[in-house]
Amino acid sequence: MEPRKLTRNQALVLETLTHAEAPLSAYTILDKLRDHGFRAPLQVYRALEKLTEFGIVHRLESLNAFVACTHPHDHGPEKGVIAFAICEDCGQVSEISDPEIEDRLAHLALKRHFTTEKTTIEMRGHCGNCTAA
Amino acid sequence: MEPRKLTRNQALVLETLTHAEAPLSAYTILDKLRDHGFRAPLQVYRALEKLTEFGIVHRLESLNAFVACTHPHDHGPEKGVIAFAICEDCGQVSEISDPEIEDRLAHLALKRHFTTEKTTIEMRGHCGNCTAA
């Protein structure tokens, strides 16, 4: 699933997200890439879809926006659940990978005979820096 | 925060959600209420905003849709985190309130000096009934 090489569009979208300091919406990405020939939302959405599959971009459901993965290691499609802590002041997003939560959710699901395909955990609030300031 | 009485619009929207067997989008609610005089999305969104504040309706971020709260007790604005298990086959949503997850998330946030305002936990998958069938 992890590709040898990204296509031009995928690379451009990823680069845009990587350089951003906060999550970006698809349309914001589109605007940033107009100079590189992007004209339509689908160009962005298609790239985002692949990058998300590859596990190097995450979608934040509560924002309808996307971030580049900051986990140093292990790309490739989602081995585990990732929780996001999203600062509403500065936009900073930190990724949290926690086996305890994962196990607990798995337990709760099992108890209900629920088969989980995909899990979203997002905390909205204020990071340490912004709280201090 | 919990109101003595709902307005007409709020009551209609809540009733629609209560009778639904799956989460409804705002526009779906609008369509169902045209016969009752609803004409514009804002009528629905305004009601939903209040009902959500009251804690008797929940928004599902990963669906852009809304459900009536099924917790028997304790309405009123969110004392705790609620996790949702959403069946992609039948649309059934079950609400899970689990102190362990809550504590663990609180711990993880604290460790990062992150102040949490609102937490979203949504599991997408298949309920027992649908898996059996």
Place this chain on the structure above:
DNA sequence: ATGCCACACGTTATAGCATAACGCAATTGA
């Protein structure tokens, strides 16, 4: 090389979700 296949791409159009801004009406409480 030829033909085929899979995949990315570009474009247009459309669908679906959400809110801004205005003014009026009803309710409440001093």
Place this chain on the structure above:
DNA sequence: TCAATTGCGTTATGCTATAACGTGTGGCAT
């Protein structure tokens, strides 16, 4: 009664996402 607050209705608009169509390109087996 008056003022303040809240809800309401309407119009307009903006943001988010996908459908459907056709083109181009690169790999690869024949």
